[in-house]
Amino acid sequence: MHEGHIEQLPLICPRCRSPEVQSPLELQQIFKRDGGFILEGFLVCSFQGCQMAYPILAGVPIIVKDVEAWWNAEQSKLSSVACGTPQIRVYFDALSQSEPNRHAEKALLSTYMESHYATHERAPQGFGGFADSGVFWERVVDIAQPDTRHKHALDLGCSVGRCTFELARFSELAVGIDLNFDAVSAAAGMQRTGTVSYERRKRGRCFETVQMPYSPPQNALFLVGDALDPPFLAESFDLVAGLNLIDNVSLPLVLIGQMDALLRDGGTLVLSSPYEWRADIAERAEWLENDALDAATMVRNILEGGLFPQMGLKYEILSELLDVPWVLRHHDRYWSLFLVHLIKARKRELAS
Numbered sequence: 001m002h003e004g005h006i007e008q009l010p011l012i013c014p015r016c017r018s019p020e021v022q023s024p025l026e027l028q029q030i031f032k033r034d035g036g037f038i039l040e041g042f043l044v045c046s047f048q049g050c051q052m053a054y055p056i057l058a059g060v061p062i063i064v065k066d067v068e069a070w071w072n073a074e075q076s077k078l079s080s081v082a083c084g085t086p087q088i089r090v091y092f093d094a095l096s097q098s099e100p101n102r103h104a105e106k107a108l109l110s111t112y113m114e115s116h117y118a119t120h121e122r123a124p125q126g127f128g129g130f131a132d133s134g135v136f137w138e139r140v141v142d143i144a145q146p147d148t149r150h151k152h153a154l155d156l157g158c159s160v161g162r163c164t165f166e167l168a169r170f171s172e173l174a175v176g177i178d179l180n181f182d183a184v185s186a187a188a189g190m191q192r193t194g195t196v197s198y199e200r201r202k203r204g205r206c207f208e209t210v211q212m213p214y215s216p217p218q219n220a221l222f223l224v225g226d227a228l229d230p231p232f233l234a235e236s237f238d239l240v241a242g243l244n245l246i247d248n249v250s251l252p253l254v255l256i257g258q259m260d261a262l263l264r265d266g267g268t269l270v271l272s273s274p275y276e277w278r279a280d281i282a283e284r285a286e287w288l289e290n291d292a293l294d295a296a297t298m299v300r301n302i303l304e305g306g307l308f309p310q311m312g313l314k315y316e317i318l319s320e321l322l323d324v325p326w327v328l329r330h331h332d333r334y335w336s337l338f339l340v341h342l343i344k345a346r347k348r349e350l351a352s
């Protein structure tokens with residue numbers, strides 16, 4: 001994170017937050033920096049009764065209610081182990097290769113780095129032009145582009161950050177949050193180094209190193225945070241995006257409610273999803289579709305306030321695409337093609 005970003009946009013302590021108390025975090029300790037980037041340190045809750053400390057690791061603030069639970073769940077999945085000496089690093093890298101979880105995380109990182117930053121020259125014939133992941137990002141940029149520059153934009157479930165960087169091009173500050181530390185730190189690392197660098201999975205456990213120059217905008221802030229409990233004040237953003245996230249959270253309807261709460265009146269909501277619901281992520285009762293209504297229709301109706309009117313949503317649908325190709329490359333012989341629903345809606349002003 002850049003030192004100045006915390007002054008631009010208050011980050012709110014998720015631990016002591018209540019309707020009455022919304023305490024901003026303060027940068028209290030800096031252990032390691034690289035120019036204007038803070039690499040290691042602590043953000044501390046300014047409320048005397050709380051004073052919860054949130055670590056900054058590899059340039060990424062970790063702002064979740066229970067940092068210990070997050071760490072216990074995530075640390076075994078981190079694909080890189082931060083160790084001081086090359087000998088120890090080689091030792092741990094070798095251990096990581098034999099660890100199933102770490103292999104899965106490394107493969108996942110490869111898939112998303114490819115999806116966000118690669119151009120697939122060797123795409124399978126059968127996918128035709130679909131296999132260029134650029135098609136998806138072009139549609140996202142087309143739909144998200146505002147008439148006037150945004151102050152603050154938010155990308156929930158940002159993964160390795162492509163959408164956040166795109167939003168930053170037309171915002172004063174764009175924020176990307178995700179629970180996956182590997183992904184968020186890859187995004188923050190690209191911003192700091194001006195290089196896209198990752199291990200691209202060829203097959204099985206065989207990876208090749210990819211490196212290319214990249215000039216991402218500097219007005220982007222990446223942090224680990226929960227989209228269902230985001231560390232921001234209500235109505236902080238002019239645009240809130242959630243790309244391919246709604247079917248990845250346990251409470252899809254709560255996600256829509258949180259996106260709405262974070263948007264100012266008149267703000268823009270951008271949502272995309274293939275609605276690939278999974279019972280191990282969200283109970284079936286939470287899925288936003290049923291025998292009578294497909295998910296695209298249901299999400300549109302929810303935003304317009306026809307379904308679940310108690311949520312108080314009153315969005316105007318500005319544009320909508322029903323089947324935008326979204327390609328994920330897992331390895332040379334394994335690709336997935338989704339057709340996602342991409343929707344842009346405006347939060348109506350209270351008076352209208």
Ligand SMILES: C[S@@+](CC[C@H](N)C(=O)[O-])C[C@H]1O[C@@H](n2cnc3c(N)ncnc32)[C@H](O)[C@@H]1O
Binds near residue numbers: 112180248
């Ligand atoms: C299918 S990926 C989509 C990534 C990216 N938006 C894109 O379209 O390429 C879903 C992402 O959401 C993240 N995620 C899942 N649940 C989350 C939550 N509750 N809060 C923040 N991120 C979450 C995952 O870690 C993952 O990076």
